[in-house]
Amino acid sequence: MASLFGNGGYSFSSGSEGEDEDEGTEGYRKGGYHAARPGDRFAGGRFVAQRKLGWGNFSTVWLAYDTLESRFVALKIQKSARDYAHAARHEIELLSAATKADPTNSKCVVRLLDHFKHAGPNGQHVCLVTEFLGDSLLRLIRYNRCKGIGLSRVKEICRSVLVGLDYLHNELGIIHTDLKPENVLLVSTINPAKDPVRSGFTPILDRPVGNQYGGAVISFSEKMLKMRARRAVAKISQRRVSLGGVAAEVDEERNLDGISLKCKIVDFGNACWADQQLAGEIQTRQYRAPEDHLAQMMETLGKMPRKMATSGTRSKDYFDRYGDLKRIKRLKFWPLDRILVERFDFTEPDAKGFTDFLQPILDFTPENRPSAMQCLKHPWLN
Incomplete structure (x- = not known):
């Protein structure tokens, strides 16, 4: 899943993407990853690791069982170095x-x-526990072989x-700063x-037997949690039966061969408060605002307003005084509605809508772009 985590983020997903990749062993050292294994306990025994869901430059993410609440959760274990711990605390905030x-x-x-916080051989790791979610929109796109999922489903997402x-x-x-298909997860998994x-x-x-801690002695409180967890496991089968009672409600939200398209925004590793001064570049390059990829944007959206084109601190590097690109003289204009019809086989009404x-949303002038509301x-949409 290395390609899915970008600039150190993570994804609380089902782990169905990039399963043939792993983080390697180099990061498991002082200041690095924590070497968790199935059955390892965290937070005084409350959370029990089940299987690894994924990994990123900053952390690994595990499916865990919450013995106190009798539920499955996602457990993110941050690298232990100071910078990673600071990033985790910011995300927690x-x-x-x-x-x-x-x-x-x-x-x-x-x-x-x-x-x-969890103390391990490589240092002290900040851990985050979130609800367990499903696959990312990127996985959904790949699942459908990049053939599209239909406008009604796109609207729902x-x-x-x-x-x-x-x-x-x-x-x-x-401000999330890193919104992309990898960072939007379905509430349920594609594959049951x-x-x-x-x-x-x-x-x-x-x-x-023989885990990395050499069979550490389980405390009395951990034993109590384990007993409680075993009783909870017995209840899980009953809960599965009860799921049939809500099947009708769930089915109302399901399309695409029974897959729920309800989704949530995740990965706040690069997010910030709106009034906070940002430093450096944000957002994955392919998803940046219109101020990037100037020629391609102008070919689709039309010529950039002259005032905007010439008012930037580096405008003279790219634009002449008329607002035209200096090094690209012959733009091949292909408006958005024509792209939808000619490349993606939209009908004329669907393309127009x-x-x-x-x-x-793609207006060159930021002040002209609509809010989410x-x-x-x-x-x-309505």
């Missing part, structure tokens, strides 16, 4: 604010359930993302076998 202000869990942002962005921007004053509840997975409660929705009210 942002996620805590987002979770606290959303008691009904309706704002389409991943929920932080707990956080703590757009609503979730815009609800999350509106919540972050207007209610919390948080990857979901520990739907697949009937029985939680691992004991450490395997989608263009009406999308074009204002304004997008939610657009006729194309």
